[in-house]
Amino acid sequence: xxxxxxxxxxxxxxxxxxxxxxxxxxxxxxxxxxxxxxxxxxxxxxxxxxxxxxxxxxxxxxxxxxxxxxxxxxxxxxxxxxxxxxxxxxxxxxxxxxxxxxxxxxxxxxxxxxxxxxxxxxxxxxxxxxxxxxxxxxxxxxxxxxxxxxxxxxxxxxxxxxxxxxxxxxxxxxxxxxxxxxxxxxxxxxxxxxxxxxxxxxxxxxxxxxxxxxxxxxxxxxxxxxxxxxxx
Amino acid sequence: xxxxxxxxxxxxxxxxxxxxxxxxxxxxxxxxxxxxxxxxxxxxxxxxxxxxxxxxxxxxxxxxxxxxxxxxxxxxxxxxxxxxxxxxxxxxxxxxxxxxxxxxxxxxxxxxxxxxxxxxxxxxxxxxxxxxxxxxxxxxxxxxxxxxxxxxxxxxxxxxxxxxxxxxxxxxxxxxxxxxxxxxxxxxxxxxxxxxxxxxxxxxxxxxxxxxxxxxxxxxxxxxxxxxxxxxxxxxxxxxxxxxxxxxxxxxxxxxxxxxxxxxxxxxxxxxxxxxxxxxxxxxxxxxxxxxx
Ligand SMILES: Nc1ncnc2c1ncn2[C@@H]1O[C@H](COP(=O)(O)OP(=O)(O)OP(=O)(O)O)[C@@H](O)[C@H]1O
Ligand SMILES: [Mg+2]
Numbered sequence: 001x002x003x004x005x006x007x008x009x010x011x012x013x014x015x016x017x018x019x020x021x022x023x024x025x026x027x028x029x030x031x032x033x034x035x036x037x038x039x040x041x042x043x044x045x046x047x048x049x050x051x052x053x054x055x056x057x058x059x060x061x062x063x064x065x066x067x068x069x070x071x072x073x074x075x076x077x078x079x080x081x082x083x084x085x086x087x088x089x090x091x092x093x094x095x096x097x098x099x100x101x102x103x104x105x106x107x108x109x110x111x112x113x114x115x116x117x118x119x120x121x122x123x124x125x126x127x128x129x130x131x132x133x134x135x136x137x138x139x140x141x142x143x144x145x146x147x148x149x150x151x152x153x154x155x156x157x158x159x160x161x162x163x164x165x166x167x168x169x170x171x172x173x174x175x176x177x178x179x180x181x182x183x184x185x186x187x188x189x190x191x192x193x194x195x196x197x198x199x200x201x202x203x204x205x206x207x208x209x210x211x212x213x214x215x216x217x218x219x220x221x222x223x224x225x226x227x228x229x230x231x232x
Numbered sequence: 233x234x235x236x237x238x239x240x241x242x243x244x245x246x247x248x249x250x251x252x253x254x255x256x257x258x259x260x261x262x263x264x265x266x267x268x269x270x271x272x273x274x275x276x277x278x279x280x281x282x283x284x285x286x287x288x289x290x291x292x293x294x295x296x297x298x299x300x301x302x303x304x305x306x307x308x309x310x311x312x313x314x315x316x317x318x319x320x321x322x323x324x325x326x327x328x329x330x331x332x333x334x335x336x337x338x339x340x341x342x343x344x345x346x347x348x349x350x351x352x353x354x355x356x357x358x359x360x361x362x363x364x365x366x367x368x369x370x371x372x373x374x375x376x377x378x379x380x381x382x383x384x385x386x387x388x389x390x391x392x393x394x395x396x397x398x399x400x401x402x403x404x405x406x407x408x409x410x411x412x413x414x415x416x417x418x419x420x421x422x423x424x425x426x427x428x429x430x431x432x433x434x435x436x437x438x439x440x441x442x443x444x445x446x447x448x449x450x451x452x453x454x455x456x457x458x459x460x461x462x463x464x465x466x467x468x469x470x471x472x473x474x475x476x477x478x479x480x481x482x483x484x485x486x487x488x489x490x491x492x493x494x495x496x497x498x499x500x501x502x503x504x505x506x507x508x509x510x511x512x513x514x515x516x517x518x519x520x521x522x523x524x525x
Contacts, residue, residue, distance in 0.1 A: 050417055052413055052416075052417060070416075070421075071413075071416040071417055072416045072417075072418075072419050072420055072421045072422070075416075075417060075418065075419035076419040081417050081418075083414065083417065087411060087414045087417075089406075089407045089410050089411065089414070090410065090522070091406065091410055091522055092403070092406060092407060092410075096403060096406075096407075099403065100403055100404065100407050100415075100418060100420070101418045101419075103418075103419045142418070146419070
């Protein structure tokens with residue numbers, strides 16, 4: 001069964017077509033990677049699913065049609081979002097960033113702190129003064145506080161130092177072992193490690209959906225992503 | 233020395249009134265991006281409600297009736313603000329030009345209605361007898377009303393601070409000032425925060441309206457105009473969305489305006505404009521503002 005079904009998703013902003021009818025689905029209890037070169041519309045797809053960008057088409061979360069709902073309702077119906085560039089609240093403390101995100105009666109701080117014990121020690125530090133890696137930990141931790149049907153994750157390792165890439169990748173692998181996830185990620189090693197399916201976009205549409213094994217095909221990777229298999 | 237002190241405290245008192253006008257404007261703009269020209273109407277509605285309450289219900293002005301009329305003014309300002317938000321601004325989220333225009337409209341309509349109801353001549357707010365007294369501090373005789381402005385503003389500042397710092401809705405407001413979209417993407421209905429901010433802003437403006445009516449010798453439908461302009465200047469100098477910034481800028485502007493007006497009569501407003509220009513050039517996000525809008 002698919003956890004998320006996206007059909008004919010279109011986004012137009014200021015007269016330019018950013019998404020031109022995107023179709024794909026995400027299997028429950030597995031990780032699907034959304035791939036493609038820069039600027040093809042991966043982040044916009046996530047934002048349209050979340051109702052942040054005005055859109056048409058259809059988005060179904062499990063059995064439920066969420067296409068026309070407001071963002072906060074979509075999130076409450078079971079989507080966790082880890083945005084590109086983190087978007088944590090710089091003037092709030094780490095603890096405030098996390099408590100802001102609490103929706104469930106019993107938010108799962110255990111999981112968040114077991115993945116990133118550092119956050120507990122830094123509870124009263126202003127998030128704006130954290131390093132990029134620590135900010136990413138906050139962004140991931142807050143999405144894990146509530147039970148969700150699916151996690152939407154946008155380039156979680158972008159701009160991180162190598163050591164932090166490993167730490168964040170390990171955390172994501174642990175999360176992925178019992179969650180449904182749609183992840184945008186340039187780091188193909190991480191994609192291979194956690195994803196079962198891939199969806200490739202180009203110029204606002206999906207040009208390929210299939211199994212992760214396609215990433216072993218050098219020519220495929222070069223053609224769709226413009227990088228060599230060994231790259232990254 | 234005594235004059236110096238007198239002018240200083242008067243300046244702080246004036247700053248306290250500016251703060252009451254500005255704090256709501258600042259939060260409303262910081263959170264929602266709404267340039268709220270209706271804020272002057274919140275002030276007037278509060279002032280007229282306070283006046284009406286004091287005149288109709290209390291034949292003799294007492295401390296109690298005066299305190300209650302300030303409270304009534306505040307609540308009326310808050311409810312009116314909430315009404316404006318729900319009826320008008322809510323329908324125009326993210327249409328900033330339309331919002332600004334419609335708030336101008338609201339202020340004109342409100343002034344016309346208040347004029348129709350209460351007339352256009354200034355109505356003297358009944359104040360207790362001690363209103364015109366002065367108390368001696370050092371060598372200076374300080375009019376008591378100045379101290380009242382300062383005290384009430386401090387209370388309001390503390391109220392706002394406690395709400396922003398220690399409540400859930402306050403947390404949502406602070407986060408929303410930084411990044412409204414992300415607040416919603418955390419599953420939070422940010423519109424509740426919008427309404428709260430409108431109510432609180434209207435509350436402070438309503439309280440300010442009653443006090444300003446006392447300070448400026450009466451309330452009339454258009455009496456809030458210049459105060460609103462000063463409110464906007466305070467917000468810009470202090471930083472949009474920053475409560476502390478509004479308090480700091482209000483003090484700075486109130487005090488410097490008073491001193492300059494005393495030592496160089498007539499130049500007070502000029503200095504405020506210079507101050508505004510300097511901030512816009514060298515620190516466009518305002519003294520304590522985080523985000524440059
Ligand atoms: N809010 C917006 N306003 C105008 N154009 C936008 C907006 N958001 C995205 N776009 C445009 O839509 C296209 C797709 O952007 P998007 O961020 O979805 O790409 P992406 O695949 O996530 O790229 P990257 O890999 O660089 O993150 C780009 O050309 C971008 O400039
Ligand atoms: Mg992107």
